[in-house]
Amino acid sequence: MRRLPIYVLIDCSESMIGAGMTGVQTGIETMVRTLQRNPHALETAYLSFITFDSRAELKTPLQPLDEVQVPKLRVRPGTAFGSALLLLAERILQEVRRNQPGSKGDFRPIIVLITDGQPSDDWRPPLKELHNTASIGNFYAIGAGDDIDFAGLKEVTDIVLNLHQTDEQGWAKLFVWISDTLSTASMGVADGDEKEVMLAKLPLSIEKVDDTHWGSDHRNDGPPRQLFLYGLCGVKRLPYLMRYGFDPHHGIYHPTAAHKLDQENADFGERGGRLPPVDSRVVNGCPDCPHCGSPGAGSCGNCGTVFCGGARQDDGKSVCPGCNAQLTINRGDNGGFKIRASEG
Numbered sequence: 001m002r003r004l005p006i007y008v009l010i011d012c013s014e015s016m017i018g019a020g021m022t023g024v025q026t027g028i029e030t031m032v033r034t035l036q037r038n039p040h041a042l043e044t045a046y047l048s049f050i051t052f053d054s055r056a057e058l059k060t061p062l063q064p065l066d067e068v069q070v071p072k073l074r075v076r077p078g079t080a081f082g083s084a085l086l087l088l089a090e091r092i093l094q095e096v097r098r099n100q101p102g103s104k105g106d107f108r109p110i111i112v113l114i115t116d117g118q119p120s121d122d123w124r125p126p127l128k129e130l131h132n133t134a135s136i137g138n139f140y141a142i143g144a145g146d147d148i149d150f151a152g153l154k155e156v157t158d159i160v161l162n163l164h165q166t167d168e169q170g171w172a173k174l175f176v177w178i179s180d181t182l183s184t185a186s187m188g189v190a191d192g193d194e195k196e197v198m199l200a201k202l203p204l205s206i207e208k209v210d211d212t213h214w215g216s217d218h219r220n221d222g223p224p225r226q227l228f229l230y231g232l233c234g235v236k237r238l239p240y241l242m243r244y245g246f247d248p249h250h251g252i253y254h255p256t257a258a259h260k261l262d263q264e265n266a267d268f269g270e271r272g273g274r275l276p277p278v279d280s281r282v283v284n285g286c287p288d289c290p291h292c293g294s295p296g297a298g299s300c301g302n303c304g305t306v307f308c309g310g311a312r313q314d315d316g317k318s319v320c321p322g323c324n325a326q327l328t329i330n331r332g333d334n335g336g337f338k339i340r341a342s343e344g
């Protein structure tokens, strides 16, 4: 029995928090259920999920479709795309059966990559390694949002797609498209075909990227287009993530959103402590705390924790939720304190 291996690589960097993460979580659940209703897919398709943030993680090893458990996704700092490619090469080498004298191996694997940011590691040597390991003709790279290095993705594969509608609906349409394409692919291989997989018809919210159009205006240089700061609510002591967008005309970052982090992500603070420092003067203000609604935030001179204005007491002092020190808030607007930021 020849199998059709499908590897799904998911970027779980913090830029995915919010609609991206919810959209992908719901999307992969729907995709698996849809494929499980397709007899051709049930017969041939095997699925694996790999996620990447500051490192790559094998969430689901290659499994028959009817046994697949959909992983629970979590956001973390970093976009270690290179590590994900290396892990993929390793898994393909281990899991995909090669042609043997007298028996045919598995079909060429299908790889679906979903990312919304710029890689934070060196991914070109791992890509070479992947190409040395396996024939990866059917590699679909899907970039979501405005921060994608499309020229880089074009180096990975010819089939690069731009999801420019990144709300709940846009993500839902993307996964309908992926499910359709995978269904078609599994029907093709059931017929004994080994052709290139036919892509399902793209909805308007997804555009195929061709290099001439994207190569020049999406270069991966200059300051990162997004910045993320970790905060602790001074009232509820829960972590949150502040999202900033770069304003190229003034060279500073403006707050665009704040996202609650749940207890599962409580080690964000610790990870945040290892992030490179950023000068608060390039950061223009703070979003309101998503836990208690307080405006503003300051950083603790003792432990470096950034925390919301809700920690302030009547005497003007605050207790740092990170280290419990009593302190006068070192406010962002008088400039110059070092905080730690991640680039998603």
Ligand SMILES: [Zn+2]
Pocket: 232, 233, 234, 235, 236, 289, 290, 291, 292, 293, 294, 308, 309, 310
């Ligand atoms: Zn708060």
Ligand SMILES: [Zn+2]
Pocket: 300, 301, 302, 303, 304, 305, 320, 321, 322, 323, 324, 325
């Ligand atoms: Zn502190």
